Amino acid sequence: MSEKEEMGLERLYRLVASRQGADPGSSYTASLYARGAAKIAQKVGEEAVELAIAAALEDRDDIISESADLLYHLAVLWADAGIDPTEIYAKLAQREGQSGLAEKAARKSGEEER
Ligand SMILES: N=c1c2ncn([C@@H]3O[C@H](COP(=O)(O)OP(=O)(O)OP(=O)(O)O)[C@@H](O)[C@H]3O)c2ncn1[C@@H]1O[C@H](COP(=O)(O)O)[C@@H](O)[C@H]1O
Secondary structure, eight states, rough: OOSSSSSOOOHHHHHHHHTTTTTTTOOOOHHHHHHHHHHHHHHHHHHHHHHHHHHHOOHHHHHHHHHHHHHHHHHHHHHHHHHOOHHHHHHHHHHHOOHHHHHHHHHHHHHHHH
């Protein structure tokens, strides 16, 4: 891939999904699938915490690096769970136009009614 080409989330997802069934000895991604859903979930949690620490420390380079790690492991988690990114995009599109504050207020009033 040339430096000018983009490595977007969609492309990353296709790449990691293509590693399903690959040899765990020759692909780190395949080794994650082989270790199972709980291990993949653990990695996502670890990377999220590392990103949160980088953000709290306001370390710009680390924020970028940890974000890349998190997106990679998130893409692996989606592929392992049989979820296509278009399903996430559909969820985001569904939420488009609704303010987060309005959604929170609707959720809270629903909780109070229960
Ligand atoms: N984007 C990534 C990517 N980001 C991070 N990593 C790996 O994720 C691992 C995370 O680091 P850690 O220190 O947490 O890993 P670790 O110490 O080995 O810990 P454990 O896995 O044992 O828990 C490192 O080994 C990184 O190399 C990635 N591995 C692969 N990719 C992409 O996936 C593609 C396919 O990779 P392979 O499956 O290895 O061919 C690559 O070409 C990349 O585009």
